[in-house]
Amino acid sequence: MSEFTEIVIEIISSIPSGKVATYGQIARLAGAPRSARQVVRVLNTQTRKHNLPWHRVINSKGEIAITDEYGADQQASLLISEGVAVSDKLKVDLEQYQWEGTP
């Protein structure tokens, strides 16, 4: 496991409920500005073992970009359950709910 992986895990774990974070943001916080894909990989892999709030991670447009329809639908439901407004079932108001990361 590289540092990057661990950092990403920590960051994702640190996302408070009712907030969301974007790939690019996480990648930047993890110290890899152009490696949003790596963040994705960590999400997919580590989510199985750890229980990471993967549903709080979305793309930079604030949309749920999962290819898995069931997963996407579930994510939307989870976000709504946390109090995050999801418009069009797959869109989140980044302005309101984007996590600041490290204030």
Added chain:
DNA sequence: ATTTTGACTATGT
């Protein structure tokens, strides 16, 4: 023109 973002896939150990 430059910069940023990707919810994967292939490859190694």
Added chain:
DNA sequence: AACATAGCCAAAA
């Protein structure tokens, strides 16, 4: 077999 890691390339702003 399973787990973990790295990265190109292309589209959008």
